[in-house]
Every structure is written in structure tokens, then in C-alpha cells.
Amino acid sequence: MTDRARGEASGVVGNERLTALTGAVVLVLSVAEIATVPTLGSLMVAHFFVGVLLAGPVVAKTASTGWRFIRYYSWDPAYRRKGPPRPLLRVIAPLLVASTFTLIGSGIALAVTGPAPEILVRVHVVSFLAWLATLAMHVFAYVRRVPRLIADDWRRTVLQKRGKPERSRRRMRLAANIAALALAGIPAVLLLPTAASWEGWRGQAVTGPGVLAVVVCIVTAVAVLLKRR
Incomplete structure (x- = not known):
């Protein structure tokens, strides 16, 4: 393998590992955010804080996956060799991105305006259900690969073999x-005081037909993915 080809392959691996690390951060924060939903009345401050904090890792992960998308469809040889995600995941990806940014955007808007704009509350609830469904499918597809990718990036023996440049790249991914x-x-942190305006709020619960639709979507997608495997 030539130096150029080796460098291109390293770039693909680095992109995949950056995506895995940011994805793990997004998943941890997402689980924390979902955990606040059943008891929003007492955990509204935590819900606000984690929801806004999610925006950073979400942007980082979108940038990382977007880079792979651009390089693949611009016919970069290394990324073409890596290949695209499976068809179902390519369909889910834009829905996941759209629902995630809508969820976070509407949440930040509600933090600023308070619970008064009913349309914003509805957008937030609907985008949450769409996000929950697509996130579950996405996690199911990648949850087995992500720990391995992160472990490979941190395993000392691998780093020793690859030398200083790889250690530097790992630090950049962490940074x-x-x-x-x-x-x-x-x-x-700055938006935390706005949670006070939501004290005593008893708005729409994420239950009923919405949750049923999410469960149906998740079960269907899992069945399709298992069948393809």
C-alpha cells in the first residue's frame, strides 16, 4: 500500500472512530434525557440542561457523518471502498437528523418563551416521538460496533504499533x-433559570397513540434488520 493510500485509509478509520465516540456521547445524553420525561414536573431543570447540552455532540456527530456522506458521493476512492450504510439506515438517517434538530430547536425555543406557545409544545412532542423511533433503530443497528471502535482507538498496544501520529489523532478526536x-x-447553564417558568406545568404527556406508533416503528425496523442479517 502506498503512503497516500495508507493515509486515505487512516482518514476513513479516523472518521469512523470519531463518529463512534460522538455517537456514544449522544447516546448517553439521550438516555439521560429520556429518563427525565416520565417525571418532568420534578426534573424539568435536568431536562432543560441535558437537552441543550445534547446540541453540541449532535452537531459534532452530524458533521462527522456528513463528511463521510460528502466524501462518498464525491467518489473519494477510500470512502467508496468503505461502502455506504445499509439501505434502511440510509432512509432512517435524514429522518433522525431532522427529528433531532427539530426536537432540540423546539426545546430551546420553549426554554426561551415558556409553555405558552401551544404549537411549539406540539412540535416538541411530535419530534420527540419521531426522534425516539429513529434513534432506537439507529442504536440497534450500530450498538455492537461502537464499543469495538472506541476500544480500538484506546487500546495501548494498537497505539504503540501505529506510533505518534495515531496518538495525536486520538487526542484530536477526544478534544x-x-x-x-x-x-x-x-x-x-445560561438557560437553567428559564426552567422556573415551567414550574407546575402539567402539559401533554408522551403516551397513548404516539407511543404505540413509536413501538410499531421500532419493532418493524428491528424485524427488517434481523431478517437482512
């Missing part, structure tokens, strides 16, 4: 995630 969290942490 990108820390920077994303730090940048999102500033507005997350």
Missing part, C-alpha cells in the same frame, strides 16, 4: 468531543 460539550454547556 473535538470535549469542545462540543463545553460549547453547548455554556447556553445549557
